[in-house]
Amino acid sequence: MFRICCSANEPLGQAEANWFRQQFGVEVLENYGMTEAYPMIGNFAGLMVKPGSMGRPVPGWDVRLLDDSEKEVGVGEQGEICLRARSNPQFPLGYWNRPDDTRAITGGDWFHTNDLATCDSDGFYWYVGRKDDVIKASGYRISPFEVEEVCCRHPAVEAAGVIGVVDAERGSRVKAYIVLAGRFNANAETADSIRQFVRAAHSQFGYPKVIEFLDELPSSQSGKVDRKALRERRPVTEF
Structure with missing residues (x-):
């Protein structure tokens, strides 16, 4: 029997989540992250889960939803998922033999994921989509x-x-x-x-x-x- 199951890479559809719960009696815990920083946001065993939500920021990661001016958005507003640069020992040093990309992507105050989400009053994040897909x-x-x-x-x-x-x-x-x-x-x-x-x-x-x-x-x-x-x-x- 499964004790804890997690998913990542793509938002888990409600139909798939319901099927898994009915088949195995376990709630799938969704997680979010990227190659550069994983996981940044997630659901945790033993804590409240809101079906369809990406969860809440993982302890140790300073994650915020920012607008195009890098200002934090309000509750329920769409913003880009951003990670404060160098806020965690896991933050990447850069890209191998790509100094220009290293400076452009990891050299500022924030690491931009290009993913949009909203955050509710309980601190749960809800995925919207890629910035260029919305x-x-x-x-x-x-x-x-x-x-x-x-x-x-x-x-x-x-x-x-x-x-x-x-x-x-x-x-x-x-x-x-x-x-x-x-x-x-x-x-x-x-x-x-x-x-x-x-x-x-x-x-x-x-x-x-x-x-x-x-x-x-x-x-x-x-x-x-x-x-x-x-x-x-x-x-x-x-x-």
Whole structure:
């Protein structure tokens, strides 16, 4: 039997977390970090866990959510996860034979992760997405991960990848690439069903305005959805 289980690399979806708990009777403890500093944020055995949260900063790491001016953001506001440089003996000395990158990335007061999150009043961090992946539409900042997770709750959806596409009025529109479950057809009716489901379960502004069906999603070497590849695709049939 498992006693303690942890996850990292990619946010754990609610469906996967529920499945694991039902199968093994153990809550998966999510952790967050990077090659340069791991783990910075996490959930801990014996302490309160909020499902879907990355947890709280690991003792010994000075982690903050900062805006573009390196000012700390307020409770519930989106900010970049940043680590105070040289605040812990594990902080990296630099990159091997890359002095320019060492100065640029680790030489300031803060190490920038390029990941966005929010923090609640209990100090729990909630992942939003990579800075270059977050969709800005009509003044809203939309997490593609959150939209993907809601899409995947629809019975027709096997997998989903979400990006922003240029829109003259809104700045961006939310577009979802969908891999269908076996018995469903790639048509306007299925697309509209998914669209209305996400609109009701997520928000009036964050649902996919455009849907395109694929046989499979491009993925990175680590198995994550390759949103860069999706952004570079030429649209074929959109609904």
